[in-house]
Amino acid sequence: MDFDTSFHMTIGGKPVSSDSLFDVLNPATEQVLAQAPDATRDHLDSAVAAARIAFPGWATTPIAERRSLIDKLGDAVIAHAEDFKRLLTAEQGKPHADAFNEVMGAGLWLKGAATLDLPVTVNEDSADRYSETRRVPIGVVGAIAPWNFPMVLAMFKVGPALLAGNTMVLKPSPFTPLTTLKFGELAATILPPGVLNVVTGGDSLGPWLTEHPGVDKVSFTGSTATGRRVMQSASATLKRVTLELGGNDAAIVLPDADVEALAEQLFWAAFTNNGQICIATKRMYVHRDIYDTLKDALVAYARTVQIGDGAQQGVQLGPINNSLQYKRVLDLIRDARDKGYRFLLGGEAADTPGYFVPITILDNPPEDSRIVQEEQFGPILPLLRFDDVNEVIERVNASEYGLGASLWTGNPDAAMDLAARIASGTVWINETQHLTPLAAFGGMKQSGLGVEGGTEGLMEYTNAQTIARRR
Secondary structure (H helix, E strand, C coil): CCCCCCCCEEECCEEECCCCEEEEEECCCCEEEEEEECCCHHHHHHHHHHHHHHHHHHHCCCHHHHHHHHHHHHHHHHHCHHHHHHHHHHHHCCCHHHHHHHHHHHHHHHHHHCCCCCCCEEEEECCCEEEEEEEEECCEEEEECCCCCHHHHHHHHHHHHHHCCCEEEEECCCCCCHHHHHHHHHHHCCCCCCCEEECCCCCCHHHHHHHCCCCCEEEEECCHHHHHHHHHHHHHHCCEEEEECCCCCEEEECCCCCHHHHHHHHHHHHHHHHHCCCCCCCEEEEEHHHHHHHHHHHHHHHCCCCECCCCCCCCCECCCCCHHHHHHHHHHHHHHHHCCCEEEECCCCCCCCCCCCCCEEEECCCCCCHHHHCCCCCCEEEEEEECCHHHHHHHHHCCCEECEEEEECCCHHHHHHHHHCCCCCEEEECCCCCCCCCCCEECEECCEECEECHHHHHHCCEEEEEEEEEC
């Protein structure tokens, strides 16, 4: 496939342009990188119609054949990883190494999802009756992917939705549409026409998609505020929804943790991808006995991390992806400074082109502060002191979010009981951010509805159908 600077939507297996285009910026330079097609309502109608036409044939295609094509698509993404990597860095900002890992993860996620199976439950097998419940596809899925991990988070949806027998209209973020448009071109060489359609556009396109009467399910990854609007829009036609929303993930560092051994890992738990991860550590609770030691170790390591244009060799952290998020992160820093909180590192905007924010670490701000209670989605980490395990679990669970959490300890077996007390969809012990297509991932409370990954995530793209036969 051609990775030139022309970008087209994919509708019904064919490239489609638009008379209207929108600019895509490189966040490291704030310069226009390329232009992407701005879909009209007619484009969306065409994409949904193509998906509806393709659905009966795809749904009745044997699952072994669907599995094979999705696996082949994963291989194709991996084969083009170098090209995708450069384009992803240019539009998203993350360093080349991180972009390459994301692209490889996207391909491997497709291949992993392709190994899953839909269960058939035998309810009764008696002299009177045979009854079973099977899983059947829903229809057309409207998938909306975010800008922080545009490729891999789209594959969270593409793999299981298509394996289950659905067809799809995929919409990437307008901040990062380019890799997804090229993925659509690639998919058109492998999948039957209309099975996967890719459309791009501005702020109007998402609501058009979620309210479209031809869409049967919406799978959305993004902020909690937008997720509420998606759910409201989908309710008009009782669309099924999966919502993977915001998080304010807590890390609890227990007094028996090996601070020196864990400092680098704890740093990246918070600052990977500039903190622009729903499951990044957003608040770090550290036991009083090791607080000062860990504080010093984190700051010392942070000073060694190179920030810059992700396309430059050696860069470990790039810019914030877009101006809206950049301004929000700076507002949180400004609020902390105005309130007189103590900064261990950072706290000032970089005086350079691009959306760069220095690594910022705060020393024990109040529990009710904005930087503790809100999801920052940027390179800011509040360190918080605690004395008692019961008290810290209560503080962690007081959040309106419940996506992920982590425990760091020298006794991981004992931490299993503590993990069960944390109100989060995933709790990691001595690691964080590990996701797999073979395990369910989802949030509690305001962090979402439904799950992605594993058999449970695959079933999100199906309806239950019970068939009973009288003997």
